[in-house]
Amino acid sequence: MNSNVIVRAPLHVQVAERLRLLIDSGELAPGTRLNENELCQNMGVSRTPLREAIRSLATEGLVELQPNRGAIVSVVSQEDVTEILPIMASLEGLGGRLAAMHMQTDQIEQIRQIHNQMVTHYQNNEVTEYFETNRLIHELITEGSGNQTLVDTINSLSAKVRRARFSAQMTRESWAKAVSEHEEMVIALEARDPERLEAILIEHVETKRTTILGSLQRSE
Amino acid sequence: MNSNVIVRAPLHVQVAERLRLLIDSGELAPGTRLNENELCQNMGVSRTPLREAIRSLATEGLVELQPNRGAIVSVVSQEDVTEILPIMASLEGLGGRLAAMHMQTDQIEQIRQIHNQMVTHYQNNEVTEYFETNRLIHELITEGSGNQTLVDTINSLSAKVRRARFSAQMTRESWAKAVSEHEEMVIALEARDPERLEAILIEHVETKRTTILGSLQRSE
DNA sequence: CGGGTTTATATTGCATACAAAATACGTTAT
DNA sequence: ATAACGTATTTTGTATGCAATATAAACCCG
Numbered sequence: 001m002n003s004n005v006i007v008r009a010p011l012h013v014q015v016a017e018r019l020r021l022l023i024d025s026g027e028l029a030p031g032t033r034l035n036e037n038e039l040c041q042n043m044g045v046s047r048t049p050l051r052e053a054i055r056s057l058a059t060e061g062l063v064e065l066q067p068n069r070g071a072i073v074s075v076v077s078q079e080d081v082t083e084i085l086p087i088m089a090s091l092e093g094l095g096g097r098l099a100a101m102h103m104q105t106d107q108i109e110q111i112r113q114i115h116n117q118m119v120t121h122y123q124n125n126e127v128t129e130y131f132e133t134n135r136l137i138h139e140l141i142t143e144g145s146g147n148q149t150l151v152d153t154i155n156s157l158s159a160k161v162r163r164a165r166f167s168a169q170m171t172r173e174s175w176a177k178a179v180s181e182h183e184e185m186v187i188a189l190e191a192r193d194p195e196r197l198e199a200i201l202i203e204h205v206e207t208k209r210t211t212i213l214g215s216l217q218r219s220e
Numbered sequence: 221m222n223s224n225v226i227v228r229a230p231l232h233v234q235v236a237e238r239l240r241l242l243i244d245s246g247e248l249a250p251g252t253r254l255n256e257n258e259l260c261q262n263m264g265v266s267r268t269p270l271r272e273a274i275r276s277l278a279t280e281g282l283v284e285l286q287p288n289r290g291a292i293v294s295v296v297s298q299e300d301v302t303e304i305l306p307i308m309a310s311l312e313g314l315g316g317r318l319a320a321m322h323m324q325t326d327q328i329e330q331i332r333q334i335h336n337q338m339v340t341h342y343q344n345n346e347v348t349e350y351f352e353t354n355r356l357i358h359e360l361i362t363e364g365s366g367n368q369t370l371v372d373t374i375n376s377l378s379a380k381v382r383r384a385r386f387s388a389q390m391t392r393e394s395w396a397k398a399v400s401e402h403e404e405m406v407i408a409l410e411a412r413d414p415e416r417l418e419a420i421l422i423e424h425v426e427t428k429r430t431t432i433l434g435s436l437q438r439s440e
Numbered sequence: 441c442g443g444g445t446t447t448a449t450a451t452t453g454c455a456t457a458c459a460a461a462a463t464a465c466g467t468t469a470t
Numbered sequence: 471a472t473a474a475c476g477t478a479t480t481t482t483g484t485a486t487g488c489a490a491t492a493t494a495a496a497c498c499c500g
Contacts, residue, residue, distance in 0.1 A: 083369040090310045149303040
């Protein structure tokens, strides 16, 4: 009998994870060339698993392969974000609708608590903590849909938008609006009102879109 | 000056394409083990590019990696389909809404023509041709959204459902319903009515869901 | 004869080696 | 001085080889 065999993840998976982190943190900025030898030395692996990892990231869309010239960290353009946000709106809306139907009461209570934390961070002007709790709430609602494929799809899209790093600069105004929408979200969830939660989430992403485009305007 | 340089795709890309075809056609059935040596010999390449291709397919979800035991063609379960269809509904709905706003008149006319062909195939009971024209119409509408990310996302999900091969057996009744919904779709598109087209598309995927689940019931 | 253990074989995982292409560099010619 | 060419170096692409793990087979013992 051995039911709990320990299978440590293959190297190429570990490497892919690490690369994902480096890209997500911005340590590997968009447009950066991935030099295989260099990365191999840094991570202490041979080129084979590294290259396998790069191929994976390429199909994920995180890097772009240039034949005979290696891979670069893919750049997320304004157009990309413009394309992605409406999709996110639909999907988050769907997730919210399903969550309002399926979530357990204690799970909803948990979200309420995290939401309250988020509001505190907002009031204290703690941007990083705000974004983190914000992200967590969206994640929990989506997971509350019970639809893993939906969670994966949203995550993959969300990662790209996040990497664009347009969202850092909110105006006081749009930030307030976002928080009030979040308040409404939790209320709709507590009332288990699928249609309402869906509508709010769609509206919420729309707010985000406006914020991002506004920030792009200002930065030109 | 050389603007039309011939860059032939890297081996691992070609191999991935070929594998995708084999899986999609059912030649490599779900659950089949991918033996590296065997495939290498068949395709006349070494293991390195083959393995890179397999990694790509794994992140696409077409195959499943089992550490130290290679890869198997992933099996699309009933649960998977149940998860995917609501997502498809949302996304196709979104695509339709955008398409109704953006598509050119001649593009809409083209869809009308293909639609008429499809109806003929329906009347002549030509199942294969029906499915093909059907698929083409959905593809054209989605592409009409002008949102490439949306097209890609839908295609990736759609591929999985198609691979499940539940949809082959429609009842006369559900087939008729599907055709009539398609008729409404084209009408809404010609009227450039975004909300209506979106609603029909969502309803249409719901019909598909019912059909598939019904076919699953019967096959038990 | 059957269950379990050992041994052999096959298969995957990773590293290295070689080939081809691209980039960088230096030289020459204008 | 600069542009263009050719060579050297780096970097990527592919193949092969070795180690580790899993599967299959043979064997032993009850």
